[in-house]
Amino acid sequence: MTTETLAKPNQAQVAAGRIIDCDVHNWSEPGDLAPFLSQRWSSYLKRFGMRTMSEGVLVRVREYGARADSRGPDGRPPGNDPDFVREQLLEAYKIDAAILNPLAGNVQQFIGGNQPREFSCELMSAVNRWNLESWIVPDTRWYGSVCIPFEYAEESALEIDRCKSESDRFLQALVSMRTADPLGNPKYWPLYEALEHHGMPMALHPGGSGMRSITACGWPSFYLEDHVGYPQALMNHMTSLVCEGVFERFPNLKVVFVEGGWSWVPAFSRRFDSMWELLGEEVPQLSRKPSEYIRKHFHFTTQPMEEPERPELFMPVLEQFGRFGLLDHLMFSSDYYHWDFDHPEEALPKSIPPEILPDIMYGNAQKLYGIELPEVVV
Numbered sequence: 001m002t003t004e005t006l007a008k009p010n011q012a013q014v015a016a017g018r019i020i021d022c023d024v025h026n027w028s029e030p031g032d033l034a035p036f037l038s039q040r041w042s043s044y045l046k047r048f049g050m051r052t053m054s055e056g057v058l059v060r061v062r063e064y065g066a067r068a069d070s071r072g073p074d075g076r077p078p079g080n081d082p083d084f085v086r087e088q089l090l091e092a093y094k095i096d097a098a099i100l101n102p103l104a105g106n107v108q109q110f111i112g113g114n115q116p117r118e119f120s121c122e123l124m125s126a127v128n129r130w131n132l133e134s135w136i137v138p139d140t141r142w143y144g145s146v147c148i149p150f151e152y153a154e155e156s157a158l159e160i161d162r163c164k165s166e167s168d169r170f171l172q173a174l175v176s177m178r179t180a181d182p183l184g185n186p187k188y189w190p191l192y193e194a195l196e197h198h199g200m201p202m203a204l205h206p207g208g209s210g211m212r213s214i215t216a217c218g219w220p221s222f223y224l225e226d227h228v229g230y231p232q233a234l235m236n237h238m239t240s241l242v243c244e245g246v247f248e249r250f251p252n253l254k255v256v257f258v259e260g261g262w263s264w265v266p267a268f269s270r271r272f273d274s275m276w277e278l279l280g281e282e283v284p285q286l287s288r289k290p291s292e293y294i295r296k297h298f299h300f301t302t303q304p305m306e307e308p309e310r311p312e313l314f315m316p317v318l319e320q321f322g323r324f325g326l327l328d329h330l331m332f333s334s335d336y337y338h339w340d341f342d343h344p345e346e347a348l349p350k351s352i353p354p355e356i357l358p359d360i361m362y363g364n365a366q367k368l369y370g371i372e373l374p375e376v377v378v
Helices: 011-015 030-036 039-048 082-092 117-136 154-167 186-198 225-226 232-244 265-282 290-298 309-321 357-369
Strands: 020-026 097-100 140-148 168-175 202-205 255-257 298-301
Touching: 020 290, 020 357, 030 039, 030 117, 030 202, 097 357, 117 140, 117 154, 117 168, 117 265, 140 154, 154 168, 154 186, 186 202, 225 232, 225 290, 232 255, 232 290, 265 290, 265 309, 290 298
Parallel strands: 020 097, 097 140, 140 168, 168 202, 202 255, 255 298
Antiparallel strands: none
């Protein structure tokens, strides 16, 4: 990113606090969760700890994949100090609302796969209780994603019910891109039933090392490959959700692709439609073209922002996305506290027309999630 491609095209909007950040990370240490676990699993955590199946996907030189300045003043890990994060993010950029996606909800040693099923389920519940008590309740600008043991759909549905009964500021359920099966698989359908019942989207986020490779052809050799592969996993999940008829069964379900790009969607959808015209008789459960499901059900966050090498090519990319009918499905995200954090005042290219910038910065998220923003005091 160069300074020539950056701009502050509508700083009055930013200064007025009209920002909803759709991807902010916080981090719970195991010790933070112990008070929220039953005696059985609190003792287990203390005695045996948590396990992981494979190497993590985050670049090790960056602790927790974090910005260099995100460790709190008292030495707590990045994303672990609510007061410091409030100051460094919400106050610094006058952000009105932000959705917390706890990294524990995507990290293998929390979500399971190599430990007792009940332990993984309680860990997810403990993360949600910690998030509510330590972050969401003390500051009304924070909203939460429900962390769920997504490979266990019935337990995930119960956890969503529990969280929504405690607070309406849980807005979505968080799922890793690296699931054991494509997400259209009927084993996940009880999760979708609960989400539709509560009017909550499902958010897919990178992470979850140890379940499956993010590529279709095996494990990558480099961190670079892993980052490049994010959209590939999302394409597979999008295809599965459509082909399995998930949106026919759950017509009000919404899906948010977080941190996986968005410029690829129109070209991918055209290919999807073309293949459906040839092979559509195999999926008679579909009542419309694949692209129509995509337009209705999928939403996308901005980070990492699409930036062609030649800045003048950005608007054709965005216009194509708009012509496909998804411009009102694009939502700002900073990806705080990661090293590739997108500065709210500088991340979006200056060529974006001022009249659509407010929708991206807050309007589209406000519409999807039903977030009420405070009145602007001029």
